[in-house]
């Protein structure tokens with residue numbers, strides 16, 4: 195099939211992809227339940243209706259995953275992975291259209307929780323599966339489109355389970371998650387940051403709130419140590435040379451794609467985003483009653499590291515910083531592994547050919563960037579070794595926000611990329 199044929203098929207499918215996205219959004223698959231059974235049944239009906247081979251794989255019956263299979267004439271197999279679970283909708287009054295309405299508006303958007311992250315990309319993949327399946331001559335590359343559960347909570351019953359249990363087998367994997375920059379700033383994700391989650395615990399001595407000098411206030415102790423842990427954002431990471439280009443492009447992508455222009459201070463922070471860890475104290479638990487001096491306090495930091503850095507060295511530095519604070523009765527727990535996140539080299543045939551696909555579709559050369567957050571790629575890469583690159587249809591500033599929506603234009607771009615790449619890839 196020629197590119198022009200793919201292009202016209204994708205453009206003809208504009209209403210179809212918007213309706214599929216809307217249909218998926220209307221099933222509430224938000225955590226904490228994170229149920230994907232209704233979405234999977236909906237996808238299965240579509241696939242069966244178009245004679246596309248499919249299988250359901252479930253470790254938990256309410257969190258099934260489904261795969262659409264297009265067989266190829268060669269041994270090569272391309273995987274596409276996208277998730278069906280979403281984050282909670284938050285306060286309904288912040289939404290212009292109800293969060294699970296899947297409302298399609300005349301200005302070309304599909305609204306609702308998950309539209310951008312990432313039921314829209316899943317809808318695009320469904321249409322791509324149909325287009326590839328309807329080809330007169332089967333493609334050379336086999337393709338499996340996987341629709342998964344649990345991405346928003348680490349992939350437990352979804353991609354991680356599929357990877358760990360040996361169900362994901364292929365030569366390369368395209369991740370549909372993330373923001374591919376649409377038409378204006380096309381991009382491919384070559385990696386994701388990872389974490390070095392850190393917990394601080396302070397122990398003191400309780401006393402009556404009226405005689406605080408008889409106690410040892412754990413909150414006070416913890417507050418003294420927090421600024422020391424925050425100094426980890428001064429620690430320069432050692433990074434592989436080949437990531438310098440993508441880091442530059444990632445920073446400029448972050449700066450350019452914010453809905454509001456960044457302040458000078460925010461721009462300064464953005465420029466440090468990959469060469470230094472980011473740190474945010476996001477949970478603080480302490481105290482039982484106003485008149486009781488607390489003997490226990492704990493807090494948790496989200497500390498993110500660029501792939502290719504050395505997390506165990508960062509852990510060591512955090513422990514040192516806590517010691518420098520010189521507060522007795524403090525315990526620090528840093529969850530760090532040998533590696534953080536994952537990354538691929540931007541020079542592989544896979545990266546070049548996915549890049550050529552995106553260029554063909556958008557008529558602009560895409561940049562290669564690293565995501566600040568994580569996707570299923572991390573567990574897929576770590577458990578199976580299959581190279582993973584991301585091209586998502588998500589729109590800037592939409593993921594996890596009220597009034598989440600997706601442009602139908604981005605959905606059509608997704609259909610084009612997910613259909614053309616399997617026809618272009620030669621390994």
Ligand SMILES: [Zn+2]
Pocket residue numbers: 277311312345371372
């Ligand atoms: Zn996502």
